[in-house]
Amino acid sequence: xxxxxxxxLWVLLGLGLAGILMMSKRLKKAVKEDFGAFVERLQLLPPxxxxxxxxxxxLTGLSFAVSDVFEIEGSVTTFxxxxxxxxxxxxxxxxxxxxxxxxxxxxxxGKTVVDEMAYSIHGENKRYDTPTNPAAPDRVPxxxxxxxxxxxxxNLADFSLGIDTDxxxxxxxxxxxxxxxxxxxxxxxxxxxxxVSSSSxxxxxxxxDPNVLRRVGHVLLxxxxxxxxxxxxxxxxxxxxxxxxxxxxxxxxxxxxxVEKLFGRQILKHEIIGDYIYSKVPSLRAMYTKTSNxxxxxxxxxxxxNAMQKIKRLEFQxxxxxxxxxxxxxxxxxxxxxxxxxxxxxxxETECLYAIKNELRAAMNSLLKDDGLLVLPTIANPxxxxxxxxxxxxDYTIGTYSLLSLASMSGCCQVTIPLGLYEKCPVSxxxxxRHGGDRFLLDTVQAMYATLxxxxxxxxxxxxxxxVVSEETSADIAKEKGNEAFKAKQWQKAVGFYTEAIKLxxxxxxYYSNRAAAYLELGSFIQAEADCxxxxxxxxxxxxxxxxxxxxxxxxGYYKEAIDDFNYALVLEPTNKRASLSANRLKKLFxx
Numbered sequence: 001x002x003x004x005x006x007x008x009l010w011v012l013l014g015l016g017l018a019g020i021l022m023m024s025k026r027l028k029k030a031v032k033e034d035f036g037a038f039v040e041r042l043q044l045l046p047p048x049x050x051x052x053x054x055x056x057x058x059l060t061g062l063s064f065a066v067s068d069v070f071e072i073e074g075s076v077t078t079f080x081x082x083x084x085x086x087x088x089x090x091x092x093x094x095x096x097x098x099x100x101x102x103x104x105x106x107x108x109x110g111k112t113v114v115d116e117m118a119y120s121i122h123g124e125n126k127r128y129d130t131p132t133n134p135a136a137p138d139r140v141p142x143x144x145x146x147x148x149x150x151x152x153x154x155n156l157a158d159f160s161l162g163i164d165t166d167x168x169x170x171x172x173x174x175x176x177x178x179x180x181x182x183x184x185x186x187x188x189x190x191x192x193x194x195x196v197s198s199s200s201x202x203x204x205x206x207x208x209d210p211n212v213l214r215r216v217g218h219v220l221l222x223x224x225x226x227x228x229x230x231x232x233x234x235x236x237x238x239x240x241x242x243x244x245x246x247x248x249x250x251x252x253x254x255x256x257x258x259v260e261k262l263f264g265r266q267i268l269k270h271e272i273i274g275d276y277i278y279s280k281v282p283s284l285r286a287m288y289t290k291t292s293n294x295x296x297x298x299x300x301x302x303x304x305x306n307a308m309q310k311i312k313r314l315e316f317q318x319x320x321x322x323x324x325x326x327x328x329x330x331x332x333x334x335x336x337x338x339x340x341x342x343x344x345x346x347x348x349e350t351e352c353l354y355a356i357k358n359e360l361r362a363a364m365n366s367l368l369k370d371d372g373l374l375v376l377p378t379i380a381n382p383x384x385x386x387x388x389x390x391x392x393x394x395d396y397t398i399g400t401y402s403l404l405s406l407a408s409m410s411g412c413c414q415v416t417i418p419l420g421l422y423e424k425c426p427v428s429x430x431x432x433x434r435h436g437g438d439r440f441l442l443d444t445v446q447a448m449y450a451t452l453x454x455x456x457x458x459x460x461x462x463x464x465x466x467x468v469v470s471e472e473t474s475a476d477i478a479k480e481k482g483n484e485a486f487k488a489k490q491w492q493k494a495v496g497f498y499t500e501a502i503k504l505x506x507x508x509x510x511y512y513s514n515r516a517a518a519y520l521e522l523g524s525f526i527q528a529e530a531d532c533x534x535x536x537x538x539x540x541x542x543x544x545x546x547x548x549x550x551x552x553x554x555x556x557g558y559y560k561e562a563i564d565d566f567n568y569a570l571v572l573e574p575t576n577k578r579a580s581l582s583a584n585r586l587k588k589l590f591x592x
Contacts, residue, residue: 035154036131037112037147039068039078044098044108057105058219062212065151065160067144068111069118070095070203071192079194080114080144082127083329095192097161097203097220104219109157112147114168118196119316119335120144121167121400122384122391123175126332130386135177135426139383140391142172144196145206149176152206159207159216165196166308167379167404169204170430173416174378177426179213180206181442184435185411188220197315199357200308200408210449213415214442223439231444233372234259237273238481239301240376243399249473250422250459251429255375256477258451270484271367273374273406274300280363283355305401307356308409313343314350334392360410365434368412373444374432377403378416382425406432413438415445419456427456475504479511486518494518509539516548528552543572547579554582559590 049056068078071091078085102108113128115121123146124130131150133141141150145162149172152160162169164182173180182204195201205220207213217223234255241252259268278285278300287307316339317324324340331339345353368374380399384390407414412435419427433441482497498515505511516531532549535542550565566583569576 034156035134035150036129037065037150037154037156038110039113039128039147040075041110042072042075042108044072044094044102046102046105046107049105057103058215059101060105062106062158062215063109064101064106065110065112065148065157066098066108067114067118067148067160067162069114069144069163069194070098070111070161071194072098072108072111075111077111077194078128080116080118080125080128081329081331083327084117084323087323087327091192093192096189097193100219101161101216106158110151112145112151112160114145114147114163115143116332116335117316117320117339118144118163118165118168118194119339120332121171121404123172124386124391133176133383135175135421136383136424138385139425140175140386142175142379142383144168144172145204146172149173149178149180149206152176152178152208155208158209159205159212161203161205163193163196164202164204164408165200166312166401166408169202169206170378170404170407170414170416171400173206173418174428175383175426177418177421177428178206178208178416179210179418179445180204180416181213181217182407182414183217183221183438184413187413187436187438195315195319197312198319199311199315199354200411210446214446217438217442221438226439228443228447229371229440230263230447231259231371231373231440232267233269233369234263234267235269235271235273235367235372235374237374237376238270238484239272239274240403243301243380243402244377245381246377246422246427247474248477250419250427250456251377252375253473253477254419254452254455254459255429257455258448261455262448262451270481271374272484273376276367277301277304277360277363277406280366281356281359283352283359287349287352287356301402301405302398304356304360304405304409305398307353308401308405310343310345311353311357311409313338314345314353317343357409357411360406361412361435364406364410364412364432368432368434368437370434370437371440372434373441374406376406376430376432378428378430379403382423403430411435413441415441417445417449417452419452420460471504475501475508475511478504479514482514482518486514489521491518491521495522507538509535509542509545512538513542513545513548516545516552520548520551525552525555529556541572543569543576543579546572547576547582550579550582554586559586562586563590 071077073094074090076085076090113131116125120143123141123143131141131147133139134153145168148160148162151157153176169180169182182202188203205216236252390396412432414430414432416428416430478497478501482494485494495518498511501511512531512535516528519528529549529552532545535545546565546569550562553562563586566579569579
């Protein structure tokens with residue numbers, strides 16, 4: 001009897017434990033159903049549809065979520081901080097941006113998690129829990145608008161609203177693999193939104209569908225009807241792609257192939273954007289000392305990122321210092337240092353920071369004009385793992401902010417475009433258009449999206465010749481970079497790029513011939529002759545290689561051989577004036 005009772009007790013305990021485990025699993029599932037994206041569920045319904053023949057509301061049938069920095073009447077805006085929520089009353093009005101979307105026919109379904117005080121770009125919020133990244137659950141979702149990106153990525157909302165100061169829309173879009181649009185600064189009302197850094201803050205939005213992204217833009221930007229314009233100038237920011245760990249054939253090359261297919265190769269250009277900024281923004285040079293010519297490319301982007309962070313910190317303190325001083329809130333230690341320690345700047349330094357913003361906007365508008373796009377990576381590295389030390393590393397922080405600072409400091413509009421996965425992490429590129437070019441940018445994304453996706457899928461697809469194709473493609477990109485450097489009279493840099501192309505594809509006559517041209521400019525005649533000979537071995541009809549070898553041999557004193565090269569070039573191209581003049585000149589001096 002005692003033994004049976006004991007047995008029954010263990011059975012009951014076992015069943016009880018099993019029941020507890022099942023319940024905990026159910027609870028865990030319930031908590032994870034919304035991926036931790038929402039702070040509060042609510043519903044704002046659109047007005048009734050107008051009677052025919054009037055057109056229905058433009059956003060009819062769409063649902064959206066709102067980052068918890070937008071005011072909604074009757075709800076406390078938490079700003080990602082518990083102490084903020086405790087010390088603020090429910091809002092007495094709804095942000096005009098939210099109201100415009102509801103009036104436009106969309107249904108608001110809730111408020112989503114933001115980074116603490118919308119200050120970080122990682123998306124980890126210990127107070128409200130970090131939303132789970134649907135595209136890579138072991139990785140950060142990105143911030144500040146982490147929950148808004150997660151809501152779209154998890155198909156919980158058709159689109160969502162967020163705030164972008166120094167990457168708050170672009171970074172989570174890149175981390176979660178969705179479209180993210182940062183409009184031109186000032187293009188969307190900022191009334192009823194808690195400010196972070198007023199001169200850089202923008203209200204942006206996420207979507208999975210480019211058509212939805214565009215429809216939302218038409219409502220918020222109040223864009224008048226205009227004829228669709230194709231881009232006439234697509235600039236690849238080569239130095240920016242050098243900052244990333246993702247292979248170029250998965251990013252820049254996808255864009256290049258898409259542009260070639262849709263608009264033709266002639267509109268493609270390459271730019272060392274760091275050099276361009278340094279030359280066009282004198283206040284950046286005035287505030288920071290140039291250390292050496294070799295550092296301009298990388299350092300100018302870093303200097304821009306540094307200036308961006310100073311302005312953000314300065315303006316955040318101006319907006320919220322009184323509250324921080326009186327409440328002394330509990331905050332993430334890293335954010336606490338940034339927002340509580342006073343930034344010491346002279347009046348001249350402050351003026352210089354804002355001058356950088358104005359000069360950069362003018363420089364970017366001049367570069368892009370009405371129909372230009374700048375193509376760059378959105379973030380430097382794959383999304384870091386949750387709770388990893390990488391987030392705090394200088395390499396990650398500076399690399400990421402270097403890319404984000406261009407739009408934040410210039411006020412230009414930027415869109416993040418997902419391009420699938422690489423090593424199980426989302427990959428993206430960004431397009432930047434001039435300040436005020438929002439409609440053009442939204443239209444271009446709509447026009448290019450299907451082709452970009454197609455080219456991204458081709459790049460991902462496993463093929464027996466994938467490695468060969470990849471190396472040939474990369475070699476051609478390196479050659480194009482060499483051509484750009486050559487045009488800019490950066491001979492040594494051109495040699496470097498052509499050498500990279502040769503390493504990737506050593507059977508291409510053009511690469512050797514082009515490197516020879518750069519060697520000639522540097523006065524390296526022996527190397528130029530050797531490269532031309534290799535080019536001729538691969539292509540017996542390469543006229544440029546004969547001309548360049550003839551020039552190298554003339555400079556080395558091999559006059560007879562030089563005459564032979566010029567004569568052979570004339571056999572291939574009888575009307576070639578350069579070959580004719582060079583051959584006749586040498587024959588007069590040294591005989592045939």
